[in-house]
Amino acid sequence: MRVKQAAVAISAALSLTLAVPAFAQESREFSVSTVLSDAFPWGQAATKWAELVDERSEGRIILKVYPNAQLVSGDQTREFSAMRSGLIDMAVASTINWSPQVPELNLFSLPFLMPDEAAIDAITQGSAGEKIFNAIDKKGVVPLAWGENGFRELSNSKKQVDGPEDLKGLKVRVVGSPLFLDTFNTLGANPTQMSWADAQPALTTGAIDGQENPLSVFDVARVDQVGQKYLTQWHYMADPLIFGVNKRVWKSLSAEDRELLQQAAIDAGAWEIEKSRRELSDTLAAIRERGVEVTELTPEQHQAFVDATAEVYEKWTPRIGAELVAEAKAAIEAR
Template sequence: MKSFKTLLAGLALAALVLPGAAEAAYKAEYKLSTVLGKPFPWGIGGDRWAELVKEKTGGRITVKMYPGTSLVNGDQTKEFTALRQGVIDMAVGSTINWSPQVKELNLFSLPFLMPDYAAIDALTQGPVGKQLFDLLATKDVVPLAWGENGFRELSNSKRPVRTPDDLKGLKVRVVGSPLFLDTFTALGANPTQMSWADAQPALSTGAVDGQENPLSVFVAAKLPTLAQKNLTLWGYVADPLIFVVNKEVWESWSKEDQEGVRAAALQAAQEQIALARKGIAGGDDSVLKDIQAQGVEVVKLTPEQQKAFQTATRPVFDKWAKTIGPDLVKTAEDSIAKRK
């Protein structure tokens, strides 16, 4: 009996002094999903988060990144559902890709809502961002930080696009969102829905004429080599990213490790946003110069030209504002109006 009591006491002591002993339920490795891997800023941000998590939790939490939404066979629109179900432990996800399950995230895809980077920040770092995080927290996930994929610009293989008429008949690859289908249909284009993995060969063969993506993607994916020789800077929508953890996974971690993961997400997100804007924002146009050096014709819309696109897509904006929620849209518009 004495030896048994001694054994129990020893085990209790071990649980107190051995690092990680109290977290016996921790997984050996956690799965982090992203759409894009390195060298895209999105993938670099995910990789950095994994690195910082290990550092800030003293190695108790090890994360492996799975780019290409490979955990859901490349179907970007299924990522959020898989995250809720626990198939995915963590993600750096796109507001666009998750909008089919969380309609309020369509806010960022309302055409021409956000005129500049300060407007994105006014939304993600203000009352809109908090409201959306509160909403996501009711859906089996814990949102931690806002990242950024960037403003989505238009490219194609056929002709420069300066007016809505120039888009007529163009086959444009879009993400799996009904709002994007509505927007490009309103402009007279022929939107074609497909994953990014399928989009690149489709551009190469001419199965689709064009696509819309941030400039960081345009460069890293080497789209000029896929016949994308016409680029229009119209900044019609932007694509914030969200660093999240599955709620059950989050609750399995100690408070100390939760704070470590949160701090890692905030730091990785900040670094990722800076990288996504490098050479594009703040008076630095080095990325554009590199693109032009590859023989791409870059069209910068005048305010009047942009207004024509805005007018053509206003019925889409009004229709989707009702779906997203008029109060949320109003809060967003007010936040943008007050931006610094």
């Protein structure tokens, strides 16, 4: 009797299993954190990743994007810790926001290290990039691919800035690593750290005079409409984006799905880097058209900023790792 009952139960369970379509059974959803929404290239990188994964897994793997750092209540420098602890499954993140937990990522924030896009690529696509990925991996997050936020330009509501002396006393909002405080303090400015969520109201009320962000962010967030009328194209640093996955989530995936997820991240990242670079000149034209005074630096003016920030290297090179900094410099030299 017992045996017969068990057999009935098993056959019922079996037919139930067979009745459920395979995709519904195996479909898994993961959270993806970003700071900027898909109105910006950054958010578009995450959306593209989700689309490619959906398509290539035939709906088995669903990436749900949560923009505006909402999974950490806007506190973007807590994103890495939240990911490591499993509160967030995946992210497309700026190197700046993860740099408090991964000191090696401060490399990209060294002022005037990377003169052009080829210099960014020389780091990310070479042995220095590999070292950085290893450092992230050791901290509990699996890095899959690179994207790009872009070269960060300086804006303010007070005056045209074409030399370090113009920054004296200017209240500038910065984010992330204390390295930014050192850079702006060295320049004689008055830097203050706050999240992007807090920066926008602070710009509106005039609590701060200036900020630094890529042209795409300045443009899409309409930063000029909160009084930022002066923009200096000083290209002092660029923040790449990193596609990453929590380690436990990564280990729970099959080898095929890991490959699928990584290849989709690589493709989405390459797509976004190409797109953001291609759109730069149109973006700059749009910003100019809205009446923003854009300052380009002469080589001499540029050099004055380089000289004024040299001491940041002395303090930060040992923290980032002397070997890594040297490797990055050599890769840039050889680009």
